[in-house]
Amino acid sequence: MKKYLFIILSIVAITVQAQTSSPTVISTAGSSTKTTAVTLSYTVGELMVTTLKQDSIRLTQGSNQPTKVSVVGIENIEPNRFSVQAYPNPTSELLNISITKKNENDTFDYSVIDIYGKSLKLLITTMPDKTQINTAALPSGEYIVRVVNKSTQKASSIKILIVH
Numbered sequence: 001m002k003k004y005l006f007i008i009l010s011i012v013a014i015t016v017q018a019q020t021s022s023p024t025v026i027s028t029a030g031s032s033t034k035t036t037a038v039t040l041s042y043t044v045g046e047l048m049v050t051t052l053k054q055d056s057i058r059l060t061q062g063s064n065q066p067t068k069v070s071v072v073g074i075e076n077i078e079p080n081r082f083s084v085q086a087y088p089n090p091t092s093e094l095l096n097i098s099i100t101k102k103n104e105n106d107t108f109d110y111s112v113i114d115i116y117g118k119s120l121k122l123l124i125t126t127m128p129d130k131t132q133i134n135t136a137a138l139p140s141g142e143y144i145v146r147v148v149n150k151s152t153q154k155a156s157s158i159k160i161l162i163v164h
Helices: 002-018
Strands: 029-034 039-044 051-054 057-060 083-087 094-100 108-113 124-126 131-134 141-149 155-162
Touching: 083 141, 083 155, 094 141, 108 131
Parallel strands: none
Antiparallel strands: 029 039, 051 057, 083 094, 094 131, 108 141, 124 131, 141 155
């Protein structure tokens, strides 16, 4: 009986030792940098990393991202050179739009957009210091006023509330 128990335990021990696992880490970023005195590697997103040292041998568990990273589809976005104010907000009949930080020669397109994304046709009156939009015909609700600089095609939007 002891002989059979020993054989069964030996087979189980051999089977357990033969199993290996390879951990996988899904991380968002990482890098490795090496100088003459220091090597620094990191991965963002790992919860725990173990490092084992013995004499000149160092074993670090974990995963590092490759050192070559390609970024695709990112462009530098310049801020608008103008800002838009809408008053009174909420409004019922006339909405005043004033633009600051603009050049003298700048001209602008104005549009009012409903919550479904439809651009609405409204009476828009442009004066030297402000623009007025007649909102009396619109039902109560939230709208977006979009102002586009015709020369630079830069746009700015502001949310307005119409209450009757």
